Amino acid sequence: xxxxxxxxxxxxxxxxxxPLRSVVSFSALVIMLLPYLVGLGLxxxxxxxxxxxxxxxxxxYVTGSQFGRPGPISLAAVSVIRQIDGVVAVTxxxxxxxxxxxxxxxxxxVGLPPDFLPDWSDSINGELPHPGQFHELVIGxxxxxxxxxxxxxxxxxxxxxxxxxxxxxxxxxxxPDGPPWQAxxxxxxxxxxxxxxxxxxxxxxxxxxxxxxxxxxxxxxxxRRLSLRDVPGQAIARPRVTSREDLLALLPQGLLHRxxxxxxxxxxxxxxxxxxxxxxxxxxxxxxxxxxxxxKATGWQTxxxxxxxxxxxxxxxxxxxxxSILLAWLWLRVGNGYGIAAxxxxxxxxxxxxRVPFRLSPxxxxxxxxxxxxxxxxxxxxSSWRAATAPPREAMR
Amino acid sequence: xxxxxxxxxxxxxxxxxxxxxxxxxxxxxxxxREARAEEFQQLVGGLGFGPAxxxxxxxxxxxxxxxxxxxxxxxLIPGGACFCLWHAGxxxxxxxxxxxxxxxxxxxxxxxxxxP
Numbered sequence: 001x002x003x004x005x006x007x008x009x010x011x012x013x014x015x016x017x018x019p020l021r022s023v024v025s026f027s028a029l030v031i032m033l034l035p036y037l038v039g040l041g042l043x044x045x046x047x048x049x050x051x052x053x054x055x056x057x058x059x060x061y062v063t064g065s066q067f068g069r070p071g072p073i074s075l076a077a078v079s080v081i082r083q084i085d086g087v088v089a090v091t092x093x094x095x096x097x098x099x100x101x102x103x104x105x106x107x108x109x110v111g112l113p114p115d116f117l118p119d120w121s122d123s124i125n126g127e128l129p130h131p132g133q134f135h136e137l138v139i140g141x142x143x144x145x146x147x148x149x150x151x152x153x154x155x156x157x158x159x160x161x162x163x164x165x166x167x168x169x170x171x172x173x174x175x176p177d178g179p180p181w182q183a184x185x186x187x188x189x190x191x192x193x194x195x196x197x198x199x200x201x202x203x204x205x206x207x208x209x210x211x212x213x214x215x216x217x218x219x220x221x222x223x224r225r226l227s228l229r230d231v232p233g234q235a236i237a238r239p240r241v242t243s244r245e246d247l248l249a250l251l252p253q254g255l256l257h258r259x260x261x262x263x264x265x266x267x268x269x270x271x272x273x274x275x276x277x278x279x280x281x282x283x284x285x286x287x288x289x290x291x292x293x294x295x296k297a298t299g300w301q302t303x304x305x306x307x308x309x310x311x312x313x314x315x316x317x318x319x320x321x322x323x324s325i326l327l328a329w330l331w332l333r334v335g336n337g338y339g340i341a342a343x344x345x346x347x348x349x350x351x352x353x354x355r356v357p358f359r360l361s362p363x364x365x366x367x368x369x370x371x372x373x374x375x376x377x378x379x380x381x382x383s384s385w386r387a388a389t390a391p392p393r394e395a396m397r
Numbered sequence: 398x399x400x401x402x403x404x405x406x407x408x409x410x411x412x413x414x415x416x417x418x419x420x421x422x423x424x425x426x427x428x429x430r431e432a433r434a435e436e437f438q439q440l441v442g443g444l445g446f447g448p449a450x451x452x453x454x455x456x457x458x459x460x461x462x463x464x465x466x467x468x469x470x471x472x473l474i475p476g477g478a479c480f481c482l483w484h485a486g487x488x489x490x491x492x493x494x495x496x497x498x499x500x501x502x503x504x505x506x507x508x509x510x511x512x513p
Contacts, residue, residue, distance in 0.1 A: 012402035040459040050428075052434045055458075061462045069471065070464050093442055095463055097452040106453035110441055123436035142450070177430055178437045181445025181459070205462065207442045242494060247446065250461065315409060317507050323410035329419045338500015345508050346446040354450055357430070360423045365416070 007117045007304055011311025017289070022316060029320035030327070032273050035340065035358070036266045037328040040307055042239040042337055042344045045358035047251060049179045058091070058207035060213050062222055072202040073239065077226060081206060084221045086214030091116050092203035094193040098186070100158050105146050107139075109186045111193020123182075126151040126172025135168035135192040141176045142183035149173075159196045166195070176355050180345070185356040216385040219243055270371055274378045293396035295318040300370065302388040311385040313376035321369040325360070332358045447491065449483045457493070458483030466493035 016020050030157040062081065081090045094111035117128050139149060149155065149170050157165030174182040194200055210218045219241045226239045226308035292305055331337065337356040342349055345356065438444070451459035456464040458481065470478035470493075 009402045012405050015405060016401050046448075048431075049434060053438055053443055053445050055440035056435055057462075061443075063463075091442060095444070095452075101469070106451040108459070110444065116442070117440065121436050121440050123433050123440060128440075174437070175433060177433055179434045179445055180450055182437055185441075185444075186453040187441065220468075240465070242465070246494060247461065248493060250446075315405065318409055319412055322416035324407075325416040325419060325485065326412070329423070330435055359427055360420060361427075362420050365420055 007307050008311050011308040012315055015315050017291075020343045021288075023318050026320050026323075028114060028273055028276055029317065029325050029372045032269050032375070033265070033321060033372060034327050034331070034366070036269075036344045036371075037324055037364060037368055038331050038337070038340050038358075039330060039343070040364045041332055041358040041360045042341060042356065044361065044364070045356070046344055048359055049357045051248070051252060053179065054244055054251075057244065059210045059244055060208040060219055060222070061242045062206040062208060062226075063204065063240045063242075065238050068284070070240065072199065072204060073206060074310050075201050075203060075240070077168055077205060080226055081208060081222060084218055085220045086221075087209050088209045090209075090210055091207040092190060092206050094190060094197065094199075094202045095208055096193070096197055098158055098196065100143070100155075101147050102148065105143060105184075107143055107184045107186050108181075109188065109189050109196060110390045111190040111196075113190045119191075123175055123178050124172040126170075129171055129188045129192065131189050131191060133166075133168055135188055135196070137168050137192075137271060138172035138174065138187040139170055140174050140183045140185040141355075143186065144170075145353075150375075154206055161195055161198045163195075168192075170368070180354045181358060189394065197343035198202075201385070215243055272374055273375045276379075289387045289390075290396050293390075293392045293394070294386060296388060297392040297396070302385070304387040305384055306381060309380045310377065313373065313380045315351070315373040317369065317376045321372050329360060332356070332360065404434045447483065455481050461494040462490070 018149050026183060034210065062073060062077070064065075064071040075092055076091055078090050081087055091113060094109070096141065097109050098109045099105065100107055114129075114131050119128070121128060124138055126138065134154075137155065143149070151170055151173060153170045155168040155170060158166065159165065168188075172187075174187075188196075190203075194202075208218065208222070222239055222241050222318075295305060296302075331340070336352055338352075339350050341352045341356045345352060443462070444459045444460060446462070447458040449455055452459055452463075455467055455469065457467045467478035467481050468480045470476070474480065
């Protein structure tokens, strides 16, 4: 045991014996692992948010469709859908774009019936909108920052309605650690949203909740029975139904495909890394061959030399992986994915204004450790074995 | 064990503990984010899916439930969706949301008109 510990000790010392080689190997590993961990963290974070958005939403979303493009759907369709067997609840929703302020800030206005909104929500600082004389609004963090708005502030009319404009009041602001889509969101009551858009009797989509295992039947029934030509005030020809499964099917098709490309890119990087380390750790470093030759000449066995090389590789891999995890955390948590977030959230720019979602989980960290070990051991063991199996006289030459 | 090796072992130990602490802390933060996201999604009935945070350029990139494909694909430039800033340049795009055939009314498959 004592002998084994001595070999381990010399393995650790060999890291410090060749500082330049150790620094180059350590830096190469960190350069490879850091973008890998940050990219996987961002991909996992975004996918988790998308999955939550799908799973916690309605079972079905019904919109109108005209010339293959989406359009509003009449509120008269709500009662028609409610009568379909298997439907538990139907809620109309308005989602539209508004432009605010002199800076022309684009915002997403969402209107939902007051009975759909709870009395209180932990995702909001302030309170939820209620129907009343003023339009009560809950706004996103980015909107609040850009328009310098606080809870209680009034918001001058940002729309035109033939019945006249009404002042709006900020009653709440979404908390910043929510999903990224809250950043430019305005939540209000359905009637307020209809007033802002001056569109009475219509919704952007109908949220349908069904009894378990009834989604497909309800979806077919809506498409078959909901003849929108018969719905009063409806100019749209046919309904369009999107189910939760349709959305979940997009994730593996899209997100995993490109994540696969991302992984493939890093496989190439790791292969190149092995070659770099092969050169730096033995094949191109006669000094290291001489050192192994001297150790062989003084009585070291081949397996002892290999164990020494393994300890050296494990020490460097562990140091590089842990440093990469810490730097990745700093990049994502403190730097908010500066520079790299734009690759995943197209259009956000180098410095995202929103809190970028990410997930640093143990599995990618362990994967990074395994990859760094493979790279380091490939670079060290083969060259050590070649030098150790050669006659000491040749190795020392 | 020599002092240099012991020093290196100590550094490795500190780095490992720090990395594990970061991963554990992020696990707790993730659970908080999850609870917050759950509240938000239940509040708005499920909203947001893609990389966009508003509807100004591409509704599809904000949420495919609102528009099943990139609107630039129907614009002035043929194949304009390929130039969409939001999902054409992103590492995490998703394909257009085609309505599956089992959602069509019966009798309308294969381009047939609906029965009278």
